[in-house]
Amino acid sequence: xxxxxxxxxxxxxxxxxxxxxxxxxxxxxxxxxxxxxxxxxxxxxxxxxxxxxxxxxxxxxxxxxxxxxxxxxxxxxxxxxxxxxxxxxxxxxxxxxxxxxxxxxxxxxxxxxxxxxxxxxxxxxxxxxxxxxxxxxxxxxxxxxxxxxxxxxxxxxxxxxxxxxxxxxxxxxxxxxxxxxxxxxxxxxxxxxxxxxxxxxxxxxxxxxxxxxxxxxxxxxxxxxxxxxxxxxxxxxxxxxxxxxxxxxxxxxxxxxxxxxxxxxxxxxxxxxxxxxxxxx
Amino acid sequence: xxxxxxxxxxxxxxxxxxxxxxxxxxxxxxxxxxxxxxxxxxxxxxxxxxxxxxxxxxxxxxxxxxxxxxxxxxxxxxxxxxxxxxxxxxxxxxxxxxxxxxxxxxxxxxxxxxxxxxxxxxxxxxxxxxxxxxxxxxxxxxxxxxxxxxxxxxxxxxxxxxxxxxxxxxxxxxxxxxxxxxxxxxxx
Numbered sequence: 001x002x003x004x005x006x007x008x009x010x011x012x013x014x015x016x017x018x019x020x021x022x023x024x025x026x027x028x029x030x031x032x033x034x035x036x037x038x039x040x041x042x043x044x045x046x047x048x049x050x051x052x053x054x055x056x057x058x059x060x061x062x063x064x065x066x067x068x069x070x071x072x073x074x075x076x077x078x079x080x081x082x083x084x085x086x087x088x089x090x091x092x093x094x095x096x097x098x099x100x101x102x103x104x105x106x107x108x109x110x111x112x113x114x115x116x117x118x119x120x121x122x123x124x125x126x127x128x129x130x131x132x133x134x135x136x137x138x139x140x141x142x143x144x145x146x147x148x149x150x151x152x153x154x155x156x157x158x159x160x161x162x163x164x165x166x167x168x169x170x171x172x173x174x175x176x177x178x179x180x181x182x183x184x185x186x187x188x189x190x191x192x193x194x195x196x197x198x199x200x201x202x203x204x205x206x207x208x209x210x211x212x213x214x215x216x217x218x219x220x221x222x223x224x225x226x227x228x229x230x231x232x233x234x235x236x237x238x239x240x241x242x243x244x245x246x247x248x249x250x251x252x253x254x255x256x257x258x259x260x261x262x263x264x265x266x267x268x269x270x271x272x273x274x275x276x277x278x279x280x281x
Numbered sequence: 282x283x284x285x286x287x288x289x290x291x292x293x294x295x296x297x298x299x300x301x302x303x304x305x306x307x308x309x310x311x312x313x314x315x316x317x318x319x320x321x322x323x324x325x326x327x328x329x330x331x332x333x334x335x336x337x338x339x340x341x342x343x344x345x346x347x348x349x350x351x352x353x354x355x356x357x358x359x360x361x362x363x364x365x366x367x368x369x370x371x372x373x374x375x376x377x378x379x380x381x382x383x384x385x386x387x388x389x390x391x392x393x394x395x396x397x398x399x400x401x402x403x404x405x406x407x408x409x410x411x412x413x414x415x416x417x418x419x420x421x422x423x424x425x426x427x428x429x430x431x432x433x434x435x436x437x438x439x440x441x442x443x444x445x446x447x448x449x450x451x452x453x454x455x456x457x458x459x460x461x462x463x464x465x466x467x468x469x
Contacts, residue, residue: 030369031394076394122391124446129368129375131443132434136365139435141352142337143359144344145297 032080033122035062040119047119050112052091056084087111175221176231194226199237207247207262214259217249244268285311285319290336290345293323299342299432340431341438373399374430377409378442382423384415400424408433 029035039058045051063081066073090111207215217238224230238260241247245268251258288309293300305316320343324336333351337344347355366374373396376388388396403409407429414420431438 030372031392033393074394080393118391118393122393125372125376125379125391127446128379128443129371132371132375132378133366133368135434135436136371138349139433140365141349142335142346142435143352143355144346145294 032077033118034126035059035077036080036115037119037123037126047116047123050116052084052088052112056081056088059084083115087115172235175218176228179222179231194229194233196233196236196240199233200240203234203237204241204246204262207241207260210262212261214250214261217258217260220260285309285315286323289316289319290323293336293343293345297344299340299344301342304342337435338437339435340428367399369396369399370402374403374408374426377403377424378426378430378439379445381425382412382415384421384423386421406433 029038036055036059039045039055039062040047040050043054043058045055060081063073063077203220206220220238221231221234224234226233238247241260242249246263247260248263249258249260288311289305292305292308296304302313302316302320305320306313309316311319320336327335333347334345335348337346372392373388376391377383380387385395385397385400388400400409404411404424407427409424409430410427411422412425413423415423426439430436436442
C-alpha cells in the first residue's frame with residue numbers, strides 16, 4: 001500500500017517548479033504501472049514528454065532496492081523494466097530520414113506512445129478509484145434499518161421465483177439442525193437400500209392418499225427416518241416430483257405451512273415447455 | 282387522514298432495504314408520477330428537519346437511512362461489519378464499473394498486473410458477479426457490478442458514476458504528438 005502523501009499528487013503540469021522530492025518509500029505497489037505512475041508524479045515528470053532515461057533509471061533503482069531487501073519482485077515488474085530499456089534504446093537510435101514512411105510531422109512514431117497511453121489510461125481509473133474510496137467512506141457514515149428479528153411475521157415476502165440456491169441450502173440446514181441430523185462422526189458405514197425412485201414412490205402414494213387435504217411438507221421431511229440420508233432422499237424426491245408435475249405445493253399464508261397435493265395426469269403442467277405460475281392447481 | 286406521503290414513508294420504514302418506485306406503486310396503487318413526487322417531498326421534509334433520518338435514492342430504489350452527521354453516535358452503538366476495500370479492490374471494481382461487462386484480462390491490461398485474487402474477493406462480497414462468457418477463444422468470464430455494489434457505494438444507479446476524466450485517447454495522442462515535435466523527437 002502507498003503511503004498517503006505520495007499517492008495524493010495528481011499528474012504534474014508542465015513548467016511547474018519541482019518541489020522537494022519525498023524520498024522513495026518502499027511501499028508495495030499494485031503493479032509496474034502503479035510504480036511508474038508514482039515515479040512520474042514523484043519526479044514531477046511531464047507525462048506527455050516522458051524523460052524515459054530518467055524514468056528507467058529510477059524504476060530500476062526501486063527494483064534493485066527491492067532486491068537488496070530480498071523482496072520478491074513479481075514477473076510483471078521485470079517485463080516493464082525490459083519494456084523501458086527497449087524504449088530507451090529505440091529513442092537513442094538516430095532517425096532514418098524517409099524510411100519508414102513518416103507521419104505528417106516528419107517524425108516516426110514515438111516509441112513512448114504506447115506506454116504513455118497505458119499510463120494515462122491507468123491513471124484515469126486510479127483517479128476514479130480514489131473518488132470511489134471517498135463515496136465508500138461517505139456511505140459508511142449512513143446507517144440503514146435492519147429488519148427487526150422480533151417481528152418475523154412481518155418479513156417482506158420474497159417474490160415468486162426469487163429464492164436463490166443459497167436460501168434453499170439455508171432452509172435445508174434449519175431442518176437438519178432442528179432434527180439434530182447435522183454432521184456426525186462416522187464410526188461405521190452401513191449400506192442403505194434407499195433410492196430416490198423408491199422414496200418418490202412412497203411419497204407419491206402418501207400424497208395421493210391424502211387427497212385434497214394434502215400433506216405437510218415439513219412433516220414429510222422430518223418423518224423421513226434414516227437420519228440425514230433419509231432427509232436428503234425425501235428432499236430430492238420432492239424436487240423430482242415437483243419437476244415432473246405429479247405434485248404441486250401451496251402455501252396459504254406467508255411463512256405458513258406448505259402442503260403438497262397430488263396432481264392427476266390430465267392436469268399436469270409440462271414444465272419443460274413453459275414455466276408459468278400454476279402451482280395452485 | 283391518510284396521505285400518499287404517509288404511505289410511502291411507512292413503506293420505506295418497514296422495509297430496511299431500498300424499495301423501488303415499482304414496489305411503491307404496487308403497494309400504494311398510485312401512479313408512478315405521484316409516488317415520485319411524494320418521495321421527493323418526503324426527502325425534502327427530512328432534509329429541512331433537524332431529525333436524524335434522511336430519505337435517499339440508492340441502488341435503483343429509495344431508502345431511509347440515518348443522516349451522516351450522526352454517524353459518530355450511531356457508530357457507538359453498532360459494531361463495524363465489513364472491512365473497507367483495499368486499494369487494489371477499489372481499482373478493479375472501478376474498472377468493472379466503467380467497462381462492464383469486462384473480463385479479467387481487460388482489467389489486467391489496464392492495471393498491468395493480474396487481478397484474479399482481488400476479483401475473487403469482489404465476487405465473494407457480491408460487489409461484482411459474472412454474467413456469462415465472452416464468445417472469444419478461451420471463453421473468458423464477463424463481470425458486471427451488482428446492486429450490492431450500488432448499495433455499498435451509495436449510488437442511485439450506475440449512471441450516477443461521474444464521467445471518466447478526459448478521454449486520453451484523443452487528447453493524449455494530440456498532446457504526445459506536439460510534445461514530440463517540440464522536443465525534436467529526441468529527449469534523453
